[in-house]
Amino acid sequence: VVYHTGILSQQPSLSLLSVWMSGDLGVQGFYVVSGFLVTMSYDRSRTLWSYAAKRARRIAPAYLAVVLGAAVLLVFLSTLQWSDYFRHRMWASYVFWNLLLANFASPDLPGVFLDNYKQAVNGSLWTIKIEVGFYCMVPLMAWLGHRLGRWRIWWVMLALSLAWRIGFELAGNMTGTGFWSKLAIQMPGQLSFFILGAMAYERTRVGLPGPSLPIAVAAAIAYGFSDGLLHELMAPFAVAGMIYWAAISCPKLPDFLPQGDISYGIYLYHWPILQVFIALGWFSAAPVFAAIALFVTVVVVAAASWIMIERPFLMHRKSHAVIRG
Secondary structure, X not given: OHHHHHHHHOOHHHOHHHHHOOHHHHHHHHHHHHHHHHHHHHHOOOOHXXXXXXXXXXXXXXXXXXXXXXXXXXXXXXXXXXXXXXHOHHHHHHHHHHHOOOHHHOOOOOOOOOOOOOOOOOHHHHHHHHHHHHHHHHHHHHHHHHHHOHHHHHHHHHHHHHXXXXXXXXXXXXXXXXXXXXXXXXXXXXXXXXXXXXXXXXXHHOOOXXXXXXXXXXXHHHHHHXXXXXXXXXXXXXXXXXXXXXXXXXXXOOOOOOOOOOHHHHHHHHHHHHHHHHHOOHHHHOHHHHHHHHHHHHHHHHHHHHHHHHHHHHHHHHHHHHHHO
C-alpha cells in the first residue's frame, strides 16, 4: 500500500514512499508466506476436494466483491453516462476477464481514472492468477513427492523456476524486449519463492528451528546489495531467509486484529481506493493527509470485508466440518 501510494499519487512529497519501500519484496514475501500456509493447508486436508474448497472459500468471495463492486460503483466516476457505461464493451470485457483472473487482458473501465497516472482499476490483481497456479501445483508436487521424494521434487522445481526466471530476464536484456522480462515474473518464475516457503513449512512441521538473526541479516544484505542476474538468483533464498526468520524465530508481536485476518482485504481493496482518492484530487490538495486517510480507509474496508464477506464463508466451512464430524 505504501509503495503504490508513492508511485500512483505522483506527489513529490510522497516520492520517498516508493524509494524506501519495495513492491518486488512485498510480492516475493507474499509468495514465501503462501508457500508455507498453502502447503500446510494441503497437508491438513483429508481430500483434494476439501483442499480445493478451502482455497476457494478463502479467496473467491472477496475477489468477486472487489471485481464486481468496482465494475458497478465506479460508474460514479466515469466520464460516460450510466447507460453508456454499462453497455460499453470495455465494461463487459473488464468483468469477464477479471472474473477469469486475467486482469492483464482488460485492466480498465470505460471513462474511469482517465486523468490518473495509471488508468488500471486494480493493478494488484495480476498476482492472483499466479497464486491460483500455485494452488494447482501443490497437489501435483505432493503426488510427485510421494513417489520420488518431497525434497528431491522441491529442489528440481526450484532449479527449473530459477532457470525460467533468469533465462527470460537474460533474453529481455539481450533483445531489449520487455515481453521477455514480463514473462520472467509469471508463475514458473515465481515458483521458487513459493517452494522455499513450502520447505520452511516442512522444517517447522518436523520440529526444526528457524534461521538465526545473523542469517536473516545476511539475507537482507544479499537482497539489498545484489544486482542484475545475480540478484535474480539470490532473491528467493534471501527473501525466504528474512520471512522465515520473522515468522518463526523473531519474538512474536501482538495480533493487530485478534479476531481476523485483514491482510487479504488490504491487498484487494487498496489500489482502487487509492485510485479514487487520486481521481477526486485529494492527493493534489493535501498529499500527506490524503495518504493518512487512505491508510485508515483501507484498513476499515479490509476489516469490513473480513467481517461481512470473508469470515462468513470460512465459518460456513467450519460448520459443515462439525456436521460431518
